[in-house]
Amino acid sequence: MATRIDLEVNGERHERDVEPRQLLVHFLREELGLTGTNVGCETSLCGACTVLMDGQAVKSCTQLAVQADGTSITTIEGLQTNGEYHPLQQAFWDCHGLQCGYCTPGMILAAADLLERNASPTEREVRDALKGNLCRCTGYHNIVKSVLAAAAGGES
């Protein structure tokens, strides 16, 4: 039996009927067409599906869409403003914080939660904050550099 949900995604309000078993990540990708949120492990470990729910990083493969009712969600598509990259997106570009890019949306949103709480983190704090996000390509160094650069206002 479908359940009605009413939530905000990237500033836009959506009212939909969803099956209770639908995962938030599938709702975002399949119902709203926001495919920037990736599905990696499907087992809560890789962080590729990370989105912000009311400002906090969550793994959207481990939430039901019905749990997101009434919340405000930000996906990678919602980070830029008026065509301008978010400082984290720009820093990942500038510091080569990605290779294949599969982990990148999740990395950026997990980092956004960190910078919201702690505007000038140490390298250790950045690594701790990204503990729930796996990258198969970069070896993490440039990802950490990107987050530190974004915190420092774009200076790497």
Place this chain on the structure above:
Amino acid sequence: MYPASFEYVRATSAQEAVDLLAQNADAKLLAGGHSLIPMMKLRLAQPAKLIDIGRIAEIRGICEKEGTLRIGSLTTHDTIANSELVRQKCSILAGAANKIGDPQVRNKGTIGGNIAHADPASDLPAVLVALGATVHMLGPNGPRSVAAGEFFTGLLETALEAGEILTEIEVPACCEDGSGCTYLKVEHPASGYAVCGAAAVVKMEDGSCVSASLCFNGITPTVFNAWPNGGPLVGGSADDATIAAAMAELSIDEPMGDIHASGEYRVALARAYGKRALIAARERSGG
């Protein structure tokens, strides 16, 4: 990976959750979902109905009452880890909550879900038993409380009866009564869960140990309480040599072993981390 189909209903109060449980024998409560949803995706759990308690405000939040901290069962690990009150008055609990999983897991997982699930590799059970916490529940016959030491009864098993909901966890403000406390964890590198977690709470007065508790996660199917009846440190100076000798004698029957760590290795970890946790707790204590 989808869970099997289920019906979904939301409870707006703890009493409503209890009423809904009474009407639906094969329903399960849903809090943060960070143990239940993975289990449902793997079809290890297949409830016919989920009762979402995630929005019940009355069982969320932290306050202080008569020298104890009252933590609503829906309070997230992140809220506990970052609460000034918990950090000041019961630092071991804030520290353990901060060691759970990763930031995303801490943003959603709750203390009630963690202890109701009672995974042997969870971080909070040993800490709550070492602290002498009390677990409050609400059921069809009204409210009821048990000591944390009696709450954890076996592998994924607790004293929670069918039809009951956890409402509040009550922990002593141990940092204010001269006790020192420490939680140390050897974590599994992939999952973040505890291969061994050692929780120590030591109270000293004028150089003499008044009480010492030591509990472990990850070693046995449920919390291992090393010293339920006081233990060898009480009455002495709890110096490093005494602690080392006590840990050399620590015996743990039937430890769990798997591909990550054998039972023998887990016991060796318990001795080593038990020692470090006790020494750190003694150093943090007032006396």
